[in-house]
Amino acid sequence: MSVTEFDSLLATILVAVFLLAAVLGAVMRETRFCTMGAVSDVVYVGDWMRMRQWALAIGVAMCGFSVLAYVGWVNPADIVYAMPQVIWLSALVGGLLFGFGMVLASGCGARNLTRLGGGSLKSLVVLVVLAVSAFATLKGITSVPRARWFDSVNVTLSVPALLPEWLAGKGWGAVADIRLWLGCGLGLVLVLLGLSAPRQRRDWHVLMGGVLVGACVAAAWALSGHFGEVQEHPETLEHMYAATYTGRIESFSFVAPVAHVLDWLLFFSDRSKVLTWGAVAVFGVVFGAFVQALVRREFRWQGFADTADLSRHLVGATLMGIGGVMALGCTVGQGISAVSALQIASFIAIAAIIAGAVIALRAQQWWLERQS
Template sequence: MSLSEFDSLIATILVAVFLLAAVLGAVMRETRFCTMGAISDVVYVGDWMRLRQWLLAIGVAMCGFALLARAHWVNPAETIYTMQRVLWLSSIVGGLMFGVGMVLASGCGARNLTRVGGGSLKSLVVLIVMSVAAFATLKGITSVPRARWLESVYVAMPHITLLPEWLAAQGLASVDSLRLVVGLGLGVILIAWGIGGPRSARDRRLLIGGLLVGLCVVAAWALSGHFGEVQEHPETLEHMYATTYTGRIEAFSFVAPVAHVLDWLLFFSDRAKVLTWGAVAVFGMVFGALVQSLVRREFRWQGFADTADLARHLVGAVLMGVGGVVAMGCTVGQGLSAISMLQIGSFISVASIVLGAVIALRVQQWQLERS
């Protein structure tokens, strides 16, 4: 591949990522796709529909990733989530922090991006603060306790930390067979549970949203792992994946990439700072939500109700920024992308995020009842 062909590939991938993320943002806003909202619906009113929507998206993403891996369009060993350590303490602590934070901040990173597209200034503040906290945890002051205290506690494994590899190590079957069977099996179970039960017109709309979100994640894996693969970089001759921040296969995540957007904006004149997969996806999410809000005539400028509301959102933003990096992902990064490839740590992270959210919601409910 020549340098001009490589540059053309980068431009093509970035445009495709932007458009795909725009679809994701529009779908999420149109169908009210929100993990925090799904959990609060269950905790407060016993409505499981949006949780079914989330699980349907996970199931579709799992099936899609299994099929992509089977077709050799994606190499699971070369994804951003691949390692040989289960960072269980980081997953628990980071997940709990993120779960509490997204309740205080009225939604996760993805939800706040779609709200910015609808005119929410409070979500813009949340994203700015979250990006600063995330960047500090990646490279700044909070990166020290992350690396020294949390990531030093782990379970080492002789293989990459994916469920099929672990099952294959137990002698059950080959890795390829297990990846297909387990991925499709768990995926179909989640899809069946998601679409089960009575369905109104609203329910069908939500389920279509879950289906489309799952398909967007699958498309992201294919775009990054297949179409973005470069066998030999024209200058370094290294095998890599075009436009990704790590040079490995990535899908969607919205904590560290928001920090990368801040880094790109602040150091724009530095030629080393270039737009990457995650940063472009952030812009795409906002653009898609903006288009949807304008088409629906729902765009409204929104601010904080009072100083207590501001303080609550600021605390939530910090918790999400720190927790999202510590847990290596958010409700999209871990709750859709990583879990779709059956990453063992993602199950711990997602369970911790849900637990953190439930605790925060119960505390808020108790405070309301007292007042």
């Protein structure tokens, strides 16, 4: 592959990522896809509809990834989550921090991106603070305790820390067959649970949002792992995947990529700072939500109600940035993308995110009852 061909592929992948992320942003805003909202619906009113929506997204993405891996379009060993360490403590603590923070910040990173597209200046502040705290946890002051105290507490496997690889190492069979049957089996169970008991037409609208979100994540795996694969980089001669920040296969996630957007904006004149997969996806989600808001005539400028509202969002954004990096993802990155690949630590992270959100919701409820 020549340099010209590589540059053309890079541009094509980035445009495709932007368009796919725009579809994701429009769908998420149209169907009110929000993990924090799903948990709060269950905790406060016992409504499981948006939780089923999330289950559908996971199930569809899981089936999609399993099939893509089976037919050879995605090499699971090359995905960004295929490390040999199960960083269980970081996943646990990071998930708790992220879950607690997303309640204070009125939603996760993806939800705040879609709200920004609808005119929320609150979300803009949340995303800037999230980016700063995430970057500090990637390379700055909070990266030191993350690496020394949390990431160092792990279980190191002889294979990538993906459930099919681990089971294959235990003699359960061929890894490709395990991934296909386990991934599709768990995915179909989640799909069936998600589609259970819709009561009215609006419920189908919400549930189809889950299907489309899961399909977008699966499409992202295919775009990154198949269409973006480069056998030999024209300069380094290394095997890599075009446009990704890590050079490995990536899908959607919205914590570290938000930090990469801030890094790119601040050091734009530095030619080493280039737009990558995650950063372009951030712009795409905002654009898609913006178009949807205009079509629906729902675009409205929104700000903070008071200083207490501002302070809650600042604390929540900080916790999400730190927790999202520690857990290696957010409610999309770990909650859909990583778990679709059956990464072992993702199950810990998802449980911790939900637990953190429940704790924060109960704490808010107690505070409101005390004030009344």
